[in-house]
Amino acid sequence: MSTARPKTLFDKIWEPHVVVEEGSQSLIYIDLHLIHEVTSPQAFEALRLAGRKVRRPDLTFATMDHNVPTDNPFDVRDPIAAKQIQTLADNCRQFGIPLADLNSCDQGIVHVIGPELGLTQPGKTIVCGDSHTSTHGAFGALAFGIGTSEVEHVLATQCLWQVRPKTLNVRLNGRIPAGVTAKDIILAVIGRYGVDFGTGYVIEFSGEAVRSLSMEGRMTMCNMAIEAGARAGLVAPDEKTFAYLQGRPYAPQGADFDRAVEAWKQLCTDEGAEFDKVIELDVADLEPQVTWGTNPGMCLGVNDVVPSPDSFTSPVARQAAEQALAYMGLTPGTRLTDVSVQHVFIGSCTNARIEDLRLAAAVAKGRRVAPGVRALVVPGSKRVKEQAEAEGLHEVFRAAGFEWREPGCSMCLAMNPDFVPAGERCASTSNRNFEGRQGKGARTHLVSPAMAAAAAIAGHFVDVREFLDGSPSPLATGSNTGGAGNGAARPA
């Protein structure tokens, strides 16, 4: 009997959240507001100055992550960082906001704890003063990053003015090859279509490849939607989503959960619904990716060579490539597998969940980090750390010569004591390889957790599939145990 126009997943979340419309702007109700120490102090200060209160402390949740030292979280030596952490605690107390502080077993990177606590749920609108809020879209929530003035606005009104974004469907077809992960796929998509193909859009990721990804993989993919310029990434919820959420502390429980699942099942794009733009990619032939430049779109398959600026047709792209190569200290024609690394960082809201650590541990198991390489594993949250330790992954990493750290953003943005010295090179599982991101003059190459672990062992980039070849399963130990870290065969 319904003759309603078919809707996209985005429409189905957006429309019930519109409180008021004024011209092109809609006032959207926010179901969950996540905050952290770096982008909130000025917002609280403005509230206080205006004599305003937090409208819905019960829909707000705070954690500490960006500044937290990961060797000893309680030893914040930087006085200004300590002040931000203290300011957040004071603000949460004053305004009655729940906070996962450094003593809490819930503490961790904001985009890791939202899902694992079950705060993140399908159909919700979620914002946070951090661009990688797009991560939560993996659950079919409309989630995006906001600036500090908007943080203030949401605190005061629980709403946000938005211009309705356009919709973009990224369809990923085909089977994901062994050794290739969600990280490689999203890097390859950005590599092909550029760092701004998503600007003005909300991306819905769909297709066989997306369905086959775990929740962790979908989070990695949505996490990096912002690196394509998109406001948000979305994946329609399915049985995997429901199974992930069941029993989480803030998820509905019992009969409420069953009712919620029935509602969540409606959150999919209807047959015949139209997107403003569609792009399609077959993932069956993808290789593990490595970035060579200073934005995530500057990436190639691991078996490629560093490109020549002349290979870019537009003068602007050519100039950008020249600048990137100069910064990265790379010569065109060099094989990526010949590029050596001094640092390896396995962590961040992109790739520090349990599955990521399992994949990295599978590569590290029974091997040794190459001499001269400093390799860090930083779990995304206390819960991830606990789970990993219960599985013995920390022992695997330690035995291989990796440092096992406390949760936090760590070397993803180096606002804490973890950074890469100028001119040195890091294989990193984070999301941004911008100039100076991991420290002034630091050279960042983005890779998947398995590729990062493989680079740590080899001392240079290496096709992780060589570590997996001949093994009955990716979790099997390779043959080159012990040794001085040169066990990985170089491509012939």
Added chain:
Amino acid sequence: MEPLVRHEGKTAFLDRVNVDTDQIIPKQFLKRIERSGFGQFLFYDWRYLDDGSPNPEFALNHPDYAGASILVARDNFGCGSSREHAAWALADYGIRVILAPSFADIFYNNCFKNGLLPVVLASETIQHLFTVGAGHPYSLTVDLEKQRVELPDGTSYPFDIDPQRKHKLLNGLDDVGLTLQHEAAIADYEQRRSKAAVG
């Protein structure tokens, strides 16, 4: 917030695509808990050499651009992190208008909250401004009321802007105050939703 109606100012040119907010304000300066005082750190890693002296190679250090309040930039300006500190730093430095072929979303939004006007012009127009401006920096007038960028030689380029954003910037209006005028609608919405959730 200071209203912006018609702004005349000197231009500075930054010839790079994908300028990200990590460059606009590097993270070591994000630890302050105030909104002010970020201008001194704008483009820090590009602007200063390791010894702390100004980098003569960096565009904004060019004597011709001293005191500029209009920045002409390239595609995808302000990509990356959501840090509003980028807008604070630009505003604190004295920039009021940024002209570029495209902007990253969050940065674009943040500009309006801080009295900064980001103007999207066609790539060819921006290229023209760069060509004319090379070696001859000049003043421009940006008329928000009429939605026009005016060159000294009399040519002018129209631009689009969302009417609500224009209204707020023209009048220097505070967003939160305006939204609170919708208090009844918000409260009503909350009631409907909580009924639906319980039901």
